[in-house]
Amino acid sequence: MQFKHDTLRSQFYNLNATDPRLRAVAAELDFFFQQKFGRELLVTSVWRTEEEQKELYPQFFAWAGRVRPSAHLDTPCRAIDLRSRDLRPEEIEALWNYFETWWDELPGWAILANDRGEGFPHIHIQVGKK
Numbered sequence: 001m002q003f004k005h006d007t008l009r010s011q012f013y014n015l016n017a018t019d020p021r022l023r024a025v026a027a028e029l030d031f032f033f034q035q036k037f038g039r040e041l042l043v044t045s046v047w048r049t050e051e052e053q054k055e056l057y058p059q060f061f062a063w064a065g066r067v068r069p070s071a072h073l074d075t076p077c078r079a080i081d082l083r084s085r086d087l088r089p090e091e092i093e094a095l096w097n098y099f100e101t102w103w104d105e106l107p108g109w110a111i112l113a114n115d116r117g118e119g120f121p122h123i124h125i126q127v128g129k130k
Contacts, residue, residue, distance in 0.1 A: 001030040002042045004083070011046035012080065018046060019076040021127045025103060026080055029125070032098050037091055044122060045081035048072035071126040079126035084113060087123075095123065103127075 003009040012018055012026070030041045048056075053067040060068040071079035084092055092113055099111040108128025114121065 001026065002040045004042060004044045008043050008046050011077070012043060017076050019078045019127055019130075022078055022080060022125070025099075025109075025127060026125060028102075029082075029095060029099065033091070033095060036094060042083040042086075043080050044083050045072060046079075047077045074129075078108075078129070079124060081114075081122040081124050084121045084123045092123065099125070 003012065012023065026041075026043070033039065033041050048070060050067045050073065053070055053073060054061045057068040067073070071077070072081075087095075096111055096113065103109045106128055108126070110124070110126050112124040114124050
């Protein structure tokens, strides 16, 4: 698994601030992806501050008067984003299907292909609340 920058690697492997179930799922998805396609996944987001969340979703803040809820804001963090702009549709579908095979029925666990239309397409992975 690759990381957009070293800070993300530190966040991801922080034992107290990132949910260990998230690390396990991400590692398994990366292992699957490497075996199937011969490439590593790239993590682009782990923890997020409320200020960062407000900057990413200003319309929600303007409408609701608060930051948009996100598993990236939880402690421990329950979500990561993976770069998808370099992935082919069949690669995204394979990741989606693999996730759904093993974790789809767990409450709060999700994989979302997110293209906000602002040049930041990504895959959001999250685990449920404990």
